[in-house]
Amino acid sequence: MKTPTGMTLRERVYLPEIFKGMLVTNYHFLRNLTLHFAHLVGLAKERSAAATVQYPDQRKTYSENFRGSHRLTLRPNGDVRCTACFMCATACPAQCIYIEAGEHPDPQVEKYPLRYEIDTLRCIYCGLCVEACPCDAIRMDTHVHPRIWGFDRKDFIETKEVLTHRSVVLEEQGRDGNMNEMLAWYKEQERRPYDRLRPELKTYTERERRRQELEQADHAERTAADMLVNARPSDG
Amino acid sequence: MLTDLLIDAAKAIVAVLLVLNLATVLLWFERKGSALIQDRVGANRAAIFGIGRRLGVPNLGVTNTFVADPLKMFTKEDFVPDQADRFLHTLAPFLSLFPVLVTFAVVPFGDRLIVGSRVIDLQVCQLDVGVLYLLAVLGIGIYGAALGGWASNNRWALLGGVRASAQMISYELAMGLAIIAVVMTFGTLDLQEICRRQGGAWFGWLPKWGIIYQPLAFLLLLTAGIAESKRIPFDMPEGESELIAGYFTEYSGGKQAAFMLTDFAEVVLVSALVATFFFGGWQVPYLYPEGFRLPGIGSVLLPNLVVAVLGVLAFGLKVVFFCWLQILVRWTLPRFRYDQLMYLGWKILLPLGLINLAATAVVIVAVAS
Numbered sequence: 001m002k003t004p005t006g007m008t009l010r011e012r013v014y015l016p017e018i019f020k021g022m023l024v025t026n027y028h029f030l031r032n033l034t035l036h037f038a039h040l041v042g043l044a045k046e047r048s049a050a051a052t053v054q055y056p057d058q059r060k061t062y063s064e065n066f067r068g069s070h071r072l073t074l075r076p077n078g079d080v081r082c083t084a085c086f087m088c089a090t091a092c093p094a095q096c097i098y099i100e101a102g103e104h105p106d107p108q109v110e111k112y113p114l115r116y117e118i119d120t121l122r123c124i125y126c127g128l129c130v131e132a133c134p135c136d137a138i139r140m141d142t143h144v145h146p147r148i149w150g151f152d153r154k155d156f157i158e159t160k161e162v163l164t165h166r167s168v169v170l171e172e173q174g175r176d177g178n179m180n181e182m183l184a185w186y187k188e189q190e191r192r193p194y195d196r197l198r199p200e201l202k203t204y205t206e207r208e209r210r211r212q213e214l215e216q217a218d219h220a221e222r223t224a225a226d227m228l229v230n231a232r233p234s235d236g
Numbered sequence: 237m238l239t240d241l242l243i244d245a246a247k248a249i250v251a252v253l254l255v256l257n258l259a260t261v262l263l264w265f266e267r268k269g270s271a272l273i274q275d276r277v278g279a280n281r282a283a284i285f286g287i288g289r290r291l292g293v294p295n296l297g298v299t300n301t302f303v304a305d306p307l308k309m310f311t312k313e314d315f316v317p318d319q320a321d322r323f324l325h326t327l328a329p330f331l332s333l334f335p336v337l338v339t340f341a342v343v344p345f346g347d348r349l350i351v352g353s354r355v356i357d358l359q360v361c362q363l364d365v366g367v368l369y370l371l372a373v374l375g376i377g378i379y380g381a382a383l384g385g386w387a388s389n390n391r392w393a394l395l396g397g398v399r400a401s402a403q404m405i406s407y408e409l410a411m412g413l414a415i416i417a418v419v420m421t422f423g424t425l426d427l428q429e430i431c432r433r434q435g436g437a438w439f440g441w442l443p444k445w446g447i448i449y450q451p452l453a454f455l456l457l458l459t460a461g462i463a464e465s466k467r468i469p470f471d472m473p474e475g476e477s478e479l480i481a482g483y484f485t486e487y488s489g490g491k492q493a494a495f496m497l498t499d500f501a502e503v504v505l506v507s508a509l510v511a512t513f514f515f516g517g518w519q520v521p522y523l524y525p526e527g528f529r530l531p532g533i534g535s536v537l538l539p540n541l542v543v544a545v546l547g548v549l550a551f552g553l554k555v556v557f558f559c560w561l562q563i564l565v566r567w568t569l570p571r572f573r574y575d576q577l578m579y580l581g582w583k584i585l586l587p588l589g590l591i592n593l594a595a596t597a598v599v600i601v602a603v604a605s
């Protein structure tokens with residue numbers, strides 16, 4: 001074995017260095033042990049005994065400039081600020097913004113979005129929509145991360161109502177409001193029946209049979225469609 | 237006659253149960269202790285109907301280690317790989333656990349206990365060749381790992397088994413040399429006798445413990461012992477990043493638990509040996525068979541029962557301390573490279589052991605003449 005160069009004799013004897021290392025280990029051990037005991041009797045609560053966060057009991061607050069879910073900002077009178085100019089939809093590299101423009105009753109405002117939907121399954125949270133917006137109508141400062149799970153794709157499509165509601169919540173409840181709302185949504189969804197279409201199918205076998213039936217039906221449908229396509233006379 | 241037999245049986249059962257339980261507690265301590273060392277919280281989720289939480293007791297991962305884990309271990313499928321040697325595959329975990337447990341037979345855990353006219357030696361088996369027995373039985377332990385690796389029909393397991401045998405043979409030498417130096421110092425092979433000869437004090441205050449005669453042998457034995465128990469930094473045979481889990485890759489359920497238990501029982505064994513050879517075993521400083529004799533203060537007379545119990549407690553405390561020390565080492569050091577391991581074993585520990593042996597011999601002859 002080559003002896004590593006640049007080490008002092010003391011380092012090469014190794015034992016003193018091990019001892020030093022063990023002192024460090026031991027320091028952490030004793031400090032955390034003491035802190036845990038102190039916490040038990042209600043002392044030193046502000047000093048944490050661990051560097052880890054006990055999610056979901058504890059939550060780390062996102063930083064001020066965290067780029068989270070979108071929201072549509074509101075005018076002072078509560079109307080949505082967006083003028084349906086389509087700049088965001090054009091800038092969006094994922095092409096996940098769908099806007100349907102409508103005429104605003106107020107002649108001062110030209111257009112407003114009848115529908116404004118973001119497909120968050122496609123969104124890459126790049127923030128280009130926010131950059132593109134000329135009226136500061138869309139922002140990503142909600143301090144809430146994208147929804148992690150849902151039962152079907154519809155759960156991930158954020159409509160105009162959802163997006164404007166976030167602005168209201170942010171206004172009323174502060175930066176934790178939207179996060180709390182999302183966690184409440186998770187809790188609510190946990191109680192949702194497994195198969196929303198057929199809540200009476202409780203057992204796994206029943207569900208499985210139903211799934212196979214659907215699959216077969218789907219397959220039959222596709223085969224029929226294929227036959228149609230194939231039967232179409234070619235343009236030759 | 238029958239009473240003797242019963243007493244022996246009782247001592248054996250107590251010793252084995254103590255070791256196994258201590259090993260399990262160590263497993264728990266390793267989980268929670270390592271969490272503390274690494275600024276984590278560790279296992280704190282498993283609970284039975286949330287009873288502890290309702291009573292306001294903090295969840296210390298006790299259910300996790302003592303209920304959930306054993307349940308899982310013993311209800312898991314006992315898997316034997318295709319084309320593995322079924323007999324040897326089953327034999328290996330027992331062959332690895334058994335030698336460790338039987339070595340405790342010669343480790344004394346207390347002084348004499350006098351009940352009526354009967355004198356009970358607090359040692360499971362009083363052997364005149366205790367040290368030889370110890371080395372011999374420890375040597376068998378290699379077969380468990382080697383066979384487990386060989387019989388699994390798995391390349392990683394085989395490599396792990398080969399590494400384990402190479403490592404254990406290398407370090408057994410250093411361990412043997414360290415122990416021989418102790419044997420020369422005390423002039424006996426009987427572990428109980430070695431403990432007895434560590435009684436008393438020099439200048440009235442310095443306990444005549446083995447560490448004072450043999451500090452180098454202590455370091456050698458501790459290092460070789462940690463290597464022998466195949467734990468980090470010497471866990472080459474298990475090296476997860478290279479060999480999946482080494483020689484017990486193909487083990488599941490109870491058999492895997494046996495291997496795991498072996499590891500922790502070996503930790504206890506190494507602690508017990510270090511305590512016995514170098515820290516007076518059950519000796520309490522200034523405690524003599526008739527009571528305390530404190531230097532410069534005076535003496536307190538104690539009945540034999542109290543002295544014996546104090547001795548057992550002292551031994552337990554020493555063992556626990558060294559277990560803790562080993563766990564601390566495990567969470568402090570990273571794994572050695574294989575060449576470093578061999579270098580340390582053959583080129584450092586072995587020569588040091590020989591030098592220590594020669595020096596001991598010279599000193600003994602010089603003192604005697």
Ligand code: SF4
Nearest residue numbers: 092123124126127129
């Ligand atoms: S964040 Fe990026 S991907 Fe998402 S909607 Fe805005 S522009 Fe599109």
Ligand code: SF4
Nearest residue numbers: 082083085086088133
């Ligand atoms: S959000 Fe902004 S960029 Fe997008 S359509 Fe509305 S006003 Fe235009």
